[in-house]
């Protein structure tokens with residue numbers, strides 16, 4: 001065969017149900033803690049991850065992001081493509097479509113292509129849970145989730161698995177969506193039609209909406225509460241109002257990412273206090289007694305470690 005046409009071995013394709021079966025929170029959380037810590041070390045040269053490139057899909061009310069990452073000490077090269085849309089809830093189409101590519105770093109050929117939905121749901125919820133472990137008040141009794149879509153489900157799963165709350169509350173833009181959510185998850189949930197009432201007295205609040213306007217207001221929030229703000233991932237989108245952003249201590253996954261993408265931070269001009277990884281390695285403190293916001297945007301390194309867990313499990317099952 002002509003050497004120019006020589007192909008590497010064909011990549012394996014792992015469907016969503018296969019990926020989901022191989023990805024457990026118990027294994028994911030320590031791997032995420034490790035990689036976030038390494039990313040945030042001041043002497044880091046081992047973990048390379050540019051801020052994602054995003055192209056708008058104006059005709060479709062959506063975006064596509066490209067999220068490459070290289071983890072040198074594991075020789076792990078990965079890219080996720082993720083398209084996200086502000087969907088009309090009546091369409092019942094997923095608002096996120098993701099595909100993860102694992103490469104052979106020595107040659108650049110693709111070794112595995114995976115459906116990225118479950119990786120995106122689980123790694124995002126797991127990182128919010130890591131922020132809560134570090135930053136939520138010691139006696140957290142009430143969890144409130146604003147937004148009742150796909151991310152709300154994975155956040156509910158992990159938060160009720162690793163913490164024990166006296167009460168879990170949910171509220172979405174439409175009451176039917178919150179009621180559908182409550183019927184779907186396993187465990188007790190109180191459905192609220194008013195976000196203000198849902199949030200009242202909550203120790204931890206997760207915002208997982210696709211809103212571009214604030215859904216959570218500082219005057220509603222109990223002092224000392226922790227907020228994991230997962231939506232609002234474009235510079236002109238907001239989930240939290242100015243008062244909350246100014247009063248809270250702000251943590252992020254990546255300072256660079258936040259400076260480019262986080263509307264809540266960019267539009268209020270507030271200072272980022274720390275990356276989660278800095279808290280994990282002990283170079284910045286966890287100010288648990290203050291009102292804290294973890295502004296999550298999502299990182300390619302999170303997808304990379306999740307994809308490696310899945311690939312290794314799949315390989316050993318063959």
Ligand SMILES: NC(=O)c1ccc[n+]([C@@H]2O[C@H](COP(=O)([O-])OP(=O)(O)OC[C@H]3O[C@@H](n4cnc5c(N)ncnc54)[C@H](O)[C@@H]3O)[C@@H](O)[C@H]2O)c1
Pocket residue numbers: 084087089095096120124146147148149150151152171172173174177195208209210211215230231232233296297298299
């Ligand atoms: N930080 C990360 O790593 C990360 C990862 C994936 C997705 N996201 C973002 O998280 C958000 C949620 O993602 P998803 O997949 O669950 O989307 P989804 O479309 O499945 O759910 C969004 C939910 O938000 C609700 N909502 C919209 N406006 C609201 C409002 N004003 N008040 C209350 N609820 C409201 C909708 O009713 C819906 O239930 C999106 O913005 C997405 O881009 C972030």
Ligand SMILES: O=C(O)[C@@H]1CCCCN1
Pocket residue numbers: 082084096120233297298299
């Ligand atoms: O990190 C991610 O995968 C997501 C996708 C949707 C937009 C925000 N970030």
